[in-house]
Amino acid sequence: MSGRVQGEPTKVAVIGLGSMGFGMAESLLRAGFAVSGCDVADPARERLRSAGGTPATTPREVADGASIVVSVVVNAAQTEQVLFGKAGAIETMQPGSVFISSATMSPADAERLAARAEEKDVLFLDAPISGGAKRAAAGELTIMASGEPEAFERSEAVLTALAQKVYRLGDKPGVGASVKMINQLLAGVHIAAACEAIALASKLGLDLSTVYEVITASAGNSWMFENRMPHVLEGDYRPLSSVEIFVKDLGIIQDMARSERYPAPIAAAALQMYLAASGAGMGKDDDSSVARIYAQLSGATLPELKN
Template sequence: MSADESAEKSNVAVIGLGSMGFGMANSLVRCGHSVVGYDPSATAREKLAATGARIATSPGDAATNASVVLCVVVNSAQTDAVLFGDGGVFPMMAPGSVFISSATMAPTEAKRLSSRLAERDILYLDAPISGGAAKAASGALTIMASGSPIAFDQVRHVLDAIATKVYRLGDEPGIGASVKMINQHLAGIHIAAACEAMVLASKLGLDLSTVYEVITASAGNSWMFENRVPHILDGDYRPLSSVEIFVKDLGILEDIARAERYPVPLAAAALQMYLATAGAGMGRDDDASVARTYAALSGVSLPSTKAAS
């Protein structure tokens, strides 16, 4: 990136200030962008205000005078509400401005939203994210993006403030969404597998810390195993990524696979464990809570659970 590019700044509206959106907004502030944020939660708004960003009273208010709107919500329904609901951003965005959508959604939904924005010459970048709250906070996310070259060129400096890896996957919205679903397919299975394996280790009377040390140095390791098993060892299920996220994402995956007449039995089995965990009242807890479902089914004791919040 050239010195001129690194110096480029924008007025950026960030809608959705959860663990990911807050970190992304804070990264933009650190890089010198003019940031205005909105979230329904007063606590989230106050937290962002402490970083020096401005706070809006609605998504539309945030989008006023913004050249870029970064939407970091959960799904396509929430994205649709941000755009077209009461107080939405669509009427406030100027032609030629860019809407960056980071929600996980079906590719067909990304295409639909892009088409609606094109009616007013608003550019749409299909840009799902990966990396978790820690990487969001440090500006080190991975972005799987697709959209027109013009959209990419206009927001490249914004993407560089929030990510260390930006993949340009194609010119059509929906490609980024498709790649994110492949990532979620694997991530959902890997977390469920890690939980299943660790509860089995406990059932066999093994020391779980030792098992973790051995597996992370062995071929059975995965990024999700290494990242989530410490939550089990610490009995800490405060949500960094909740069970409900994978209820949603693997549900979308099954819909896509069914439409393609493609079997996804491993993802289907993992989804049942997330559903069982959510049904047991742990939907808003960390996704490593799947281990607690396995433990309850098998009569296994896990490390003492800290209060989830």
């Protein structure tokens, strides 16, 4: 589906030009949209300019004239700030335009922000994402979305450009956030389990490259083991997804479970390992750093850190 309406490219704004947001902006440019974007970092804005987009310095500026605003920030607090804060996007968004919220947040926060947007006649699509930076740049994300049918209709071309799979999960914001949190529970547990396994393999004196090859061809494999353990083997903990992301997300899981009087002991145990990594100064490092905590606790030896 083209990013043009009556011969003119449809303007889409992207707020947050990190690894995910920039990849999404690239996919939208490739699909023919007129893409503007803002980020707090000057290099991110210049990177967008080089790719053919139009950089802006504030959400208010970037949203001016945009039919769709895609927010790719970290959490509910940042989403609220870019939408309703000083120089927020809501100030220039036109009635009937769509705000696509891709941050991971609690269902209650998604519902609350959607209600505030509705007061300004802005459609809110609760649309968290999964897939990583490479899939974002390829337009192959998975989007877990919920919101009014009109919001889906008006943003269909944008969603198609961004995702390989778009799941319409319901007519009310909050459902998308709930499904994303189930995904995050599994992702966080799988990474922690993978780190526990690879550090134990080292403690047992096994060749880690061989272990990786065997496990990825066996029933014990997981997407997270296959994706994250090369970071450990290479000693490269530059953050593709940081430890703090799962401190946040598994913390939300615990809050949700407690409110439902639901036990979540495995997720709670994984959260403790991310908290330990964060407390040890690894919060901004890649989430595979949990393996380093296991190594420190056990005396296992992992490949040397890259500078």
